[in-house]
Amino acid sequence: MDDEKQTADAETVEKGFKPSSPNSKLDFNGFWEYDDAPQSTDSVDIEEQYNLFIDGEFVSPTKGRYFESINPATEQSLTSFAEATKQDVDNAVEAARKAFEGSWSTISAKERGKYIFRLARLIKERAREFAILESMDGGKPIRESRDVDVPLAAAHFFYYAGWADKLEYAFPARKAEPLGVAGQIIPWNFPLLMLAWKIAPALATGNTVVLKPAESTSLTALKFAELCRDAGLPDGVVNIVTGAGQTGSQIVNHDDIDKIAFTGSTKVGKIIKKSLAGTDTKYTLELGGKGPNIIFEDAPIDQAVEGIINAIFFNQGHVCCAGSRLFVQEGIADEVIQKLRDRMETLIVGDPLDKNTDIGAINSEQQYNKINEYLEVGVNEGADMYQNSCELPEKGYYCRPTLFTNVSQSNKIVQEEIFGPVLTIQTFRTVEEGIEKANNTPYGLAGGVWTDKGSKIFNVSSNIRNGIVWANTYNKFDPTSPFGGYKESGEGREGGLHGLYPYVKLK
Amino acid sequence: MSDRVEVLKTYKTYIGGNFPRTESGRHYEVYDGDGEILANACQCSRKDVRDAVVEARNAFEDWNGRSAYNRGQILYRIAEMLEMRKAQFVDELETVGYKTKKAEAEVNASIDRLIYYAGWSDKYQQVFGSINPVASNHFNFSMPEPMGVVNIWAPEERPLLGLISVMAPVIVGGNTCVILASEKYPLSAVSFAEVLHSSDVPGGVVNILTGYRDELLEHMTTHMDVNAFFYTDEIEQEKRKQIDEHGTLNLKRIRYTPITDWQSEEAESPYFITDFQETKTTWHPVGL
Numbered sequence: 031m032d033d034e035k036q037t038a039d040a041e042t043v044e045k046g047f048k049p050s051s052p053n054s055k056l057d058f059n060g061f062w063e064y065d066d067a068p069q070s071t072d073s074v075d076i077e078e079q080y081n082l083f084i085d086g087e088f089v090s091p092t093k094g095r096y097f098e099s100i101n102p103a104t105e106q107s108l109t110s111f112a113e114a115t116k117q118d119v120d121n122a123v124e125a126a127r128k129a130f131e132g133s134w135s136t137i138s139a140k141e142r143g144k145y146i147f148r149l150a151r152l153i154k155e156r157a158r159e160f161a162i163l164e165s166m167d168g169g170k171p172i173r174e175s176r177d178v179d180v181p182l183a184a185a186h187f188f189y190y191a192g193w194a195d196k197l198e199y200a201f202p203a204r205k206a207e208p209l210g211v212a213g214q215i216i217p218w219n220f221p222l223l224m225l226a227w228k229i230a231p232a233l234a235t236g237n238t239v240v241l242k243p244a245e246s247t248s249l250t251a252l253k254f255a256e257l258c259r260d261a262g263l264p265d266g267v268v269n270i271v272t273g274a275g276q277t278g279s280q281i282v283n284h285d286d287i288d289k290i291a292f293t294g295s296t297k298v299g300k301i302i303k304k305s306l307a308g309t310d311t312k313y314t315l316e317l318g319g320k321g322p323n324i325i326f327e328d329a330p331i332d333q334a335v336e337g338i339i340n341a342i343f344f345n346q347g348h349v350c351c352a353g354s355r356l357f358v359q360e361g362i363a364d365e366v367i368q369k370l371r372d373r374m375e376t377l378i379v380g381d382p383l384d385k386n387t388d389i390g391a392i393n394s395e396q397q398y399n400k401i402n403e404y405l406e407v408g409v410n411e412g413a414d415m416y417q418n419s420c421e422l423p424e425k426g427y428y429c430r431p432t433l434f435t436n437v438s439q440s441n442k443i444v445q446e447e448i449f450g451p452v453l454t455i456q457t458f459r460t461v462e463e464g465i466e467k468a469n470n471t472p473y474g475l476a477g478g479v480w481t482d483k484g485s486k487i488f489n490v491s492s493n494i495r496n497g498i499v500w501a502n503t504y505n506k507f508d509p510t511s512p513f514g515g516y517k518e519s520g521e522g523r524e525g526g527l528h529g530l531y532p533y534v535k536l537k
Numbered sequence: 538m539s540d541r542v543e544v545l546k547t548y549k550t551y552i553g554g555n556f557p558r559t560e561s562g563r564h565y566e567v568y569d570g571d572g573e574i575l576a577n578a579c580q581c582s583r584k585d586v587r588d589a590v591v592e593a594r595n596a597f598e599d600w601n602g603r604s605a606y607n608r609g610q611i612l613y614r615i616a617e618m619l620e621m622r623k624a625q626f627v628d629e630l631e632t633v634g635y636k637t638k639k640a641e642a643e644v645n646a647s648i649d650r651l652i653y654y655a656g657w658s659d660k661y662q663q664v665f666g667s668i669n670p671v672a673s674n675h676f677n678f679s680m681p682e683p684m685g686v687v688n689i690w691a692p693e694e695r696p697l698l699g700l701i702s703v704m705a706p707v708i709v710g711g712n713t714c715v716i717l718a719s720e721k722y723p724l725s726a727v728s729f730a731e732v733l734h735s736s737d738v739p740g741g742v743v744n745i746l747t748g749y750r751d752e753l754l755e756h757m758t759t760h761m762d763v764n765a766f767f768y769t770d771e772i773e774q775e776k777r778k779q780i781d782e783h784g785t786l787n788l789k790r791i792r793y794t795p796i797t798d799w800q801s802e803e804a805e806s807p808y809f810i811t812d813f814q815e816t817k818t819t820w821h822p823v824g825l
Contacts, residue, residue: 185672202664202665202807204808296788299788300785300786300788303781303784303785303788304781304782304785306781307778307779307781307782307784307785308774308775308777308778308779308781308782315788317788472787474815487821491817491819492682492817495685496817497815497816497817497818498817498818498819498820499817499818499819499820500819500820501819501820501821502821502822503675503820503821503822506671506673506675506820508669508671508672508673508675508677510669510670510671510672511669511671511677511679511818511820512667512669512679512816512818513818514816516684516815516817517764517787517788518787518788520788521788521790523816526667526669526679526818527667528667528679528816536808
C-alpha cells in the first residue's frame, strides 16, 4: 500500500507542476490561450426589412417609412424596421380591442394558458436562432443571450402560462378580471426577455397587447411575432409596432388603452406618469437604478470579486439593476480593488458572436457617446480612472471595463445612472455607514451585500431600501420572483404572482 | 353662586408628538350644525406641512423597526383609549349635526376598524409575501415593506371614522403619515390626536394638520421626501389631474380610492395596507 502511494506521489511530482505567480495574480497569459470561437450565423435569416405585426398579419406602415437598424459590433446596417405612425398604432389598438372582446375573453382560461405554454415551447425550439439574432442586433455576448436571455424568456412564458387558470388563488378574497388592452414599451438592453416579462403576464390574465420594442433592438420581437402565428394565437391578441419615442408616446396617450407597462429610464418614466395624470389608465414603471453593492470584511472575497464583476459588467453594464456603486469596508479595500483590477485584466472585450467574449458591443452609438461623456465627467470631477488594457476591435462601439476610485457621494458618476461598464468605488467603516451610503440616492431598484455572517445579511438586506437584494450573489433572475423598484426606480412588480396584480382589476 | 364658566378647548395641531399651534398663527372658524361658531381651528401653512414631514421621516426608522406584534398592540391600544372616551366623541359629532344614534354608530365603527387593522399587523406579510421556487441554486423570498412617509387627505364628510379608516392601514404597515383633517369638521381629528398621544403611538408616526385643502394641496403632493399620497373623496377631474402630476416629481404613489360607504366592508381591506407597501425580494445562494 505504502509503496503504491509513494509511487503515485512521485508520479504527480514528475508531471511538472507549474507554480502560480508569486503575487497570486491570475496569470492567464502564462497558462491558456484562447482561440477564436465564433458562433456560426448560418442558421439565421435576416430579411432586408420588417413590417409591423397587426391583427395577425405583417403589414406595411401607413406612411411607408422605415428606419435602419445598426449592428453595434460592426457599425453595419443589419436590417430596417417600419416606423409606426399614429394610424398604425390606432390599427393595432383596434385589433387588440377586437381580440380582447372577441376570442380572447371567451375562450376558457385553461385553453388560454395552453397558447402561452406553446409560446414557451416555441422559443425553446428556436433558441439558437433567437440567441444569435439577439446578439447581432443588440451587441450582447452570445454567451449571455444563449444562457440567460433566451432560456429566461421561455421560462417566463412557461411560468405565467400556468397562472392563467389559477388566478382565483392569487388574490385573497377577490375576483380578478382582465383590464383590456395593454400598451407595452420595452428597452433595448434585454429585448426578448423584456418582451416575455411584459407579454406573458398580460396574456395569462386575459389581456391583449400592443408592444413596442426599442428602435435599436426590434428584431427578436418580430421573430416572436412569427411564433405567435405558429402557435395559432388568435389574431390581434399580440400586436407589435416598431418605432421610436414618437410611436411610444402615441401608445401612452391612446384613449383606448387600459394599461401601460414601461421599462426604461426614470426620466421617461416620469413623462409617462405625467401623461397618464388624471386618467384611469393603470401603469407599471420599471425604471433606472444605481445599485449599491456592499462588501464587508468578513465576505468571501474571491467570490465577492466575481460577484462585483458580474454585477457591473453583465450585459456591458446595460442593466438597470447593475451594481454600479461599490462600497468596500475599509480594511479590505486595497485587497478588493487590487483583485478587481486583476480580474478585469482577464475580461475579453470584443465580438459579441465569439463564445469567449465577456463584454460585447455598446448597444448604440448614442449610448457609446453617453458613456464616454460620463468617463470624461468622472475624470474632471477628480476621480481616478482605471481601465483594463485589452485591445478593442477597430470597428464597432466598444468600451473598456472601467473603475473609478477616489469618488465622493456627490459626484455625478456616483449619483447618475450611466448604463455602461463603469463602476465607482467608495469605502465605509461601520455597518450603519454602509447602509446609509447605499441608501443615499433617489433610486431603489437593486443592491448586493457580501458577508459570511447570516445575521448581518438579514440586518443589511432589510435596511436597504431596494426592491431586490442579492446576498452573496448578484444579477440573478427567475420568473417566479418579483422584480421592481422602490422610490424613483419605479412602481409595481414584474415576475412572480406579484407580477399579475398590474394586469387585473380586483372585484 | 354664579354659573360656572366653561373652559373652552383650544384646538391645535399634532406634530411630532406635540401639540403646537400652526407656525403661521392663522386660524379659520369652524361651525356647528346650526351655523354658529364652534371654535377656531389652525389654518396650517406650507411650513407646518414641512415640519410634519420631517417628524414623520424621523419617526419612520423606529416605527418600521418595531415588530409587527408591537404595532398591532399599539393599534389595539388606540382602540382601547377611544372606547374609554366614546362619550366625548359622540358629543363632538353631535355638535356638528350628527344625531346621537349616528354619532354612536360612527364612533363604534371607528373603534372596530382599529381592531380590524390591529389584527392584520402580523398577518398581511404572510398572506401577501411569498417564497419563490426559483430554478437555480438559490433561496429567495418576497416580503412587503412600508414605503416610508405617506401624506393623507382624510375624508371630508366623516370626521372620525373616515380619518381612522385611512390612517390605520397606512401605519399598521409600518409607514408614518401626515394627515390633513376634514376641512369642515376638523375638531374630532384634533381630539383624536389626544387619543393617539395617550396610546403609545410614538411621536411623529401620525401627524395631524388642519387647514384648507386648496391651499395645502401643492405642498402636500409635491414634497420630495414623501413617498405616497392617499385620498378617498371624489374630487373634480382637474384637481385629480393636478395631484397625479405632482406625484411625478419623485414618483410618488398616488392612491385614490373613492369610498361611498365608510361603515361598509368596502372601507376595510388588507389591500389598503398593501397599497402602501413595496415588495422586496431577497436572494441567497444555496450550497456549501
